[in-house]
Amino acid sequence: MTLPEGVEHRSIGGETGLATRGDPVYGEPTDGEWRRWDPHRSKLGAMLTKDIDTGLAGDDTVLYLGAASGTTVSHVVDFAGPTYAVEFAARPMRDLLSVAESRDRLFPLLKDVRSPETYAHVVEPVDAIVQDVATRGQARVAVENRQFLHDDGQLVLAIKARSEDVTRDPEAVFQDAIETLEETYEILATERLEPYHDDHLAVVAQPE
Amino acid sequence: MNARNPPEPGWFVGVEPGDVEAVARGIRDGHATESSDWPGRALESGFAEDEEEYYELLHGATIRAARAEVARRESADDRQLAHAIRALDDCTRTSNEIAERVAEWAGTHDEDARVDMEYVREVAEGAGEDPVEQRLSALATRTAELDDEADELRRFVERSAPDVAPNLSALAGPVLAARLISLAGGLEALARMPSGTVQVLGAEDALFAHLRGNAPSPKHGVIFTHEAVRGTTREHRGSAARALAGKLTIAARVDHYSGDYRPELEAELADRIERIRARDGA
Ligand SMILES: C[S@@+](CC[C@H](N)C(=O)[O-])C[C@H]1O[C@@H](n2cnc3c(N)ncnc32)[C@H](O)[C@@H]1O
Numbered sequence: 001m002t003l004p005e006g007v008e009h010r011s012i013g014g015e016t017g018l019a020t021r022g023d024p025v026y027g028e029p030t031d032g033e034w035r036r037w038d039p040h041r042s043k044l045g046a047m048l049t050k051d052i053d054t055g056l057a058g059d060d061t062v063l064y065l066g067a068a069s070g071t072t073v074s075h076v077v078d079f080a081g082p083t084y085a086v087e088f089a090a091r092p093m094r095d096l097l098s099v100a101e102s103r104d105r106l107f108p109l110l111k112d113v114r115s116p117e118t119y120a121h122v123v124e125p126v127d128a129i130v131q132d133v134a135t136r137g138q139a140r141v142a143v144e145n146r147q148f149l150h151d152d153g154q155l156v157l158a159i160k161a162r163s164e165d166v167t168r169d170p171e172a173v174f175q176d177a178i179e180t181l182e183e184t185y186e187i188l189a190t191e192r193l194e195p196y197h198d199d200h201l202a203v204v205a206q207p208e
Numbered sequence: 209m210n211a212r213n214p215p216e217p218g219w220f221v222g223v224e225p226g227d228v229e230a231v232a233r234g235i236r237d238g239h240a241t242e243s244s245d246w247p248g249r250a251l252e253s254g255f256a257e258d259e260e261e262y263y264e265l266l267h268g269a270t271i272r273a274a275r276a277e278v279a280r281r282e283s284a285d286d287r288q289l290a291h292a293i294r295a296l297d298d299c300t301r302t303s304n305e306i307a308e309r310v311a312e313w314a315g316t317h318d319e320d321a322r323v324d325m326e327y328v329r330e331v332a333e334g335a336g337e338d339p340v341e342q343r344l345s346a347l348a349t350r351t352a353e354l355d356d357e358a359d360e361l362r363r364f365v366e367r368s369a370p371d372v373a374p375n376l377s378a379l380a381g382p383v384l385a386a387r388l389i390s391l392a393g394g395l396e397a398l399a400r401m402p403s404g405t406v407q408v409l410g411a412e413d414a415l416f417a418h419l420r421g422n423a424p425s426p427k428h429g430v431i432f433t434h435e436a437v438r439g440t441t442r443e444h445r446g447s448a449a450r451a452l453a454g455k456l457t458i459a460a461r462v463d464h465y466s467g468d469y470r471p472e473l474e475a476e477l478a479d480r481i482e483r484i485r486a487r488d489g490a
Contacts, residue, residue, distance in 0.1 A: 082263060089374065090281040091467030097275055105263060107270040109235070110277045121240035122219045122270070124247055135471040148243050163472050167479050 002051055005058025006079025012036050018049055020078035025099055026071055039196045042072040043132050043158035046196035052189060054128075054204055055154035056080070061126040063148050065113045065141065066133035069095035070106075076130065077106045084123045088112045113141050120147070127153050134160045139180035142205075146184045149207055155185060161199040170199045181205060216240040220255045225265055228272060235273035284371035290390035292365050293383070299358035306351045313344055325355050374469050375459035379477060380434060387430050388456065399457075399464035406460075407431065407453035431456065436481045444484050451480040 003009075003018075010019040013029045018037040028036040039046040047054055059081045067073045067085035069092040077083045085100070086109045087093050093110050100106040111119045113133055126148055133141055138159050149155065159177050161170035178187060185205035193200040219234040247262050256262035307328050314331055315321035332348035335341060362383065369382035373395055377385040391409045392398035398406065408414075410429030417423035428437055428449035440448040455477040462470055 089467065089469040090278045090371075093274055093278050097271060097278070100267075100271055104267050107266055108274045109270060110274045117239045117241055120243045121216065121238040122235055122246065122266070123243055124245055125243050136475060163475065165479070166472065166476050 002053040003048060004054070004056040004060070004079050007037070007048060007058070007075075008034075010034055018045055020075045022074065022078035023102055025074040037075045042075065043193060043197055043200060043202070044072050044130055044156065045075065046193045047156070047158075047191075047202045049196070050191065050193070050202075052191055052202055052204065054156045055188070055206075056128055056156065060128045061124065063123055063126045063129045063145065065129065065131040065145060066135075067096055067108070068092045068132075070099035072130075072132065073106065074099050074103070077103045080128075081105060082124075083107065084109060084119075084126070086111050086113050086119060113145065116145050116147065123148055125150050125153075128156060129153070130156045132158045134163045136164055138163065139177035142181060143184050146207060151207055153207065154188075155181075155203070155205040155207075157181075157203040157205070158193065158197070159201045159203060160197075161201070170201075174201045177201070178203070184208060216242065216244070218244065218246045218249060219269070220246075220250050220265070221253070225255060228268065231265065231269040232272040232276060235269050236277060281371045284368050286372050286389050286395040289365065289368055289372050289386050290394065292361055292368070293386040293390045296358055296361035296365060299354050299361060303351050303354040303358060306347065306354070310344065310348050310351060313347075325352065328352055328355075373460065373463040374467070375462050375473055376456060378469075378471075379459045379473055380431075380456055384430065384433060388460070391430065395460065395464050398460045401457065401460075403450075403453045403457035406457050407449055428453075436477065440481065440485055444487060447484045448481055451484060452477065455480070 007018060007020055009016055010031065012019060012031040012034060018039065019034040020037055021033040022035060024030050024035050026041070028038060030036070037045045039049040044054070058079045062076055062080045062083040064073050064076060064083060064085045067087040070085070073083065073085045073096070082105045084107045085096060087096055088111060090110070093108065096108050100108045109119050109122065127150060129142070129145055129149055131138070131142055135141070138157070142155055142157055159174060161173040164173045164177070178190070181187060181203065184207065186208045187203060187205045189204040191202050193202055218240070219238050220231065223230040223234055225231065247259055250256050250262050251258065256265055307325060308323050310328050310331055311321045311323040321327065328348045328351050332345055332352050335345040365386045366382045369385045370377040373385055373389065376388070380388065388406065388409060389395050389398055392401060408426050408429045409431070411426040414423060414426035418425045427446040431437060431449060431452055434452055436452045437445055437448045455473060459473055462468060
């Protein structure tokens, strides 16, 4: 079983899938305290659905890079400990703020993940970095944020091929990204996220 | 993590926990080269009683800081940006025009007189007894000040265009983005334009000449200043301008209708232009 504590496969409304306990956020089906975690709307949700071992245990301290309006982050705080959520676009941040309001261990930061020095005075060393930024230089972002990870912490990364180069073969893009990551990380697992997300690679890694 | 150097201050250093504004400012403006056990250090320094209280203060502070910054960015307004870019163009045009006058006038007694801001600044410095020199130097001083104001306005445009239109600014650069918004009459108007119109924005004179039947149709307006067009050989410039206008139009629509940042637009544009230029070799 590789699901973090606080994440379960449950049947909600006649369909079995991942679920966490918390207030609903995006109109997902609920059953009592439990709410569906839709793998089509979340790369981390897809990883867990595909039984990828993310190393997340439950109660971890998390730095989440690319939080957008908080779809995935809201599930992360349901099972994790203090969660720092970085997002630099104002529009999704407005939605993220309403998610954070009712979750007292979620800390939204309107910052650019390419400039870790602008939030290093706030973010403590964490057990896990979850990254989903879909921007050019995704591997570089992970390398530059390595400083936030405990030496035995886990990087859980989704790489979107199209964000790097729309025309290159995704496998070639992923190969380059892995090479960059290997400067500072040891790769534990990689797996494509089809059928939930096309041309995305999941990477789990640990600081070298 | 590993505090080798004298520890840097965390977001909470030097502020009272009760001063919510100052605490939020600490989140927004602070920085550090390295992460550290902030909760532990906040307890040591007496900022918070226990971890529970620390996280409660952090929660309030991060929300307040992010909300203030979101509000500031969203109030960034396309009309102000359009005025600023027009004022910038006015200052530049006027200072150049008067610089010519200064050079022409100064040329009556200085054979090294030339039309540039450096020379204007030299003239501004030297004020003698002579009433002509006094007028000339005063005129030069005002010209230099106009030129300084143009620089200030450019900095203002560069700062505020990414708040008003993040994608358009990323693709076009902040100054060209502001110029397109200004020519279209606002971001919404730009977002509603077909890309063929965006392509010739700023070339209205040439366009009307073409419509009257005495000129070829213009291939590009202000977007000509973009590297994607300027850096492409003449025979492919029309295609480059069309491709660029297409992407700029999409960027303006995303900025107006959703406001998300879509970094892949840049990669897509770079790819299109590369392909167009590659036709040369073939
Ligand atoms: C694919 S979305 C993330 C979706 C989110 N992880 C979820 O599953 O709910 C990528 C997000 O990363 C953000 N982003 C892109 N570049 C960024 C940067 N340099 N700094 C911070 N956020 C960035 C984008 O604004 C966008 O909201």
